[in-house]
Amino acid sequence: EAQVTQNPRYLITVTGKKLTVTCSQNMNHEYMSWYRQDPGLGLRQIYYSMNVEVTDKGDVPEGYKVSRKEKRNFPLILESPSPNQTSLYFCASSSTGGARQPQHFGDGTRLSIL
Amino acid sequence: AQRVTQPEKLLSVFKGAPVELKCNYSYSGSPELFWYVQYSRQRLQLLLRHISRESIKGFTADLNKGETSFHLKKPFAQEEDSAMYYCAALGQGAQKLVFGQGTRLTINP
Numbered sequence: 001e002a003q004v005t006q007n008p009r010y011l012i013t014v015t016g017k018k019l020t021v022t023c024s025q026n027m028n029h030e031y032m033s034w035y036r037q038d039p040g041l042g043l044r045q046i047y048y049s050m051n052v053e054v055t056d057k058g059d060v061p062e063g064y065k066v067s068r069k070e071k072r073n074f075p076l077i078l079e080s081p082s083p084n085q086t087s088l089y090f091c092a093s094s095s096t097g098g099a100r101q102p103q104h105f106g107d108g109t110r111l112s113i114l
Numbered sequence: 115a116q117r118v119t120q121p122e123k124l125l126s127v128f129k130g131a132p133v134e135l136k137c138n139y140s141y142s143g144s145p146e147l148f149w150y151v152q153y154s155r156q157r158l159q160l161l162l163r164h165i166s167r168e169s170i171k172g173f174t175a176d177l178n179k180g181e182t183s184f185h186l187k188k189p190f191a192q193e194e195d196s197a198m199y200y201c202a203a204l205g206q207g208a209q210k211l212v213f214g215q216g217t218r219l220t221i222n223p
Contacts (some may be wrong), residue, residue, distance in 0.1 A: 025193065033211070040123070040201060043158075043213040058210055090158065099204050099211040100146060102160035 002027045002037030006091050006106035014114050021076045021109050031098040032074040035068065036087040037108075043090065049074055050098060058099065064081060081113045116141050118203050120214035127191050128222050135186040135217050137175075137201030145203040147184040149175055150213075152198040161199070162188075171195070191221045 006026045013019055025032065033048035035058075045058030049068040063085055065077040074093075078085060089109045094101035117140040127133050139145060149161040162170045164177045164184060175186045184201060201214040 031209070035213075040215060042118075042120075042215040045210055045212070048209055056209070059212070092158075098209045103150070103158075103211070105158040106155060 002104070003094050004091055004104050004106040006089075006109045007087035008060045008109060009057065010110045012112040012114065015082055016080050019078050019081060019111075021089060021091075021111070022114075023074045023076065023106060024072050025074075025093040025104070026072065027093065027095070027104065028105070029070065030071070031067070031093050031095070031101070032091065032093045033099070033103070034074070035090045035092065036060065036085075037090060038087050039064050046076070046089075048099070052061070078111075086111060088114045099104075115214055116145075116203070116205055118201050118212050118214040120199075120201055120215045120217050123215065124218050124220070126220045126222060127128070129182050129193055133188050133195070133219065133221075134186050135199050135201075135219060137184045137214055138181050138184065139184065139201075139203045141182075141203060141205055143147045143206045144179070147175070147177060148202040148204070149173070149186050150185075150200045150202055153194075153202075154197070174203075193221045193223060195219060196221045 008023045030051045034046040035043040037043050044060045046066040047066040049055045091106045126179045147164045151161040152158040173188045200216045
């Protein structure tokens with residue numbers, strides 16, 4: 001089944017403890033991106049990647065890192081998480097054409113930073 | 115600044131009534147516009163985009179450049195239309211998709 005898979009689905013952790021949220025897609029998509037969803041703010045883009053080794057900042061990149069070493073994977077790294085990064089995170093991917101193409105979203109990862 | 119605004123957080127209509135979800139954008143040039151939908155227990159997915167000029171599940175959306183709006187409409191709402199709806203915009207030559215705050219639509223029987 002064609003899909004975007006995020007792990008973990010839920011995580012409760014403490015301030016300062018590095019964490020990684022993985023995102024993997026099996027559709028050979030070039031474009032991948034990360035969003036956070038907060039009440040009243042909708043989805044805000046954190047980072048996106050046009051292809052392997054090509055990444056760029058979205059609207060809210062502070063406190064996050066990403067890497068794109070393989071086409072299928074696009075992990076989101078929080079080096080030193082803080083409580084204001086408590087949120088629902090979505091990974092998405094799309095084919096050639098990037099953000100203009102229909103975005104395929106994962107199920108989301110709910111992070112709680114205490 | 116590039117911005118997408120959905121003024122209604124919640125919208126409730128009766129089955130069979132017309133529904134309109136509002137979306138306004140603030141962009142220079144001619145952005146591309148989209149509506150995404152998230153049904154209960156499903157993933158966020160594309161509903162329609164203005165360049166396709168299509169009707170999906172009875173929904174249409176007209177781009178009004180003068181009013182910088184892209185409202186989503188359906189003449190007769192159905193219960194299965196209950197969902198969270200997001201308007202999104204993409205600037206010319208850009209790869210950053212900007213979403214609105216979302217509108218939760220509830221269709222009452």
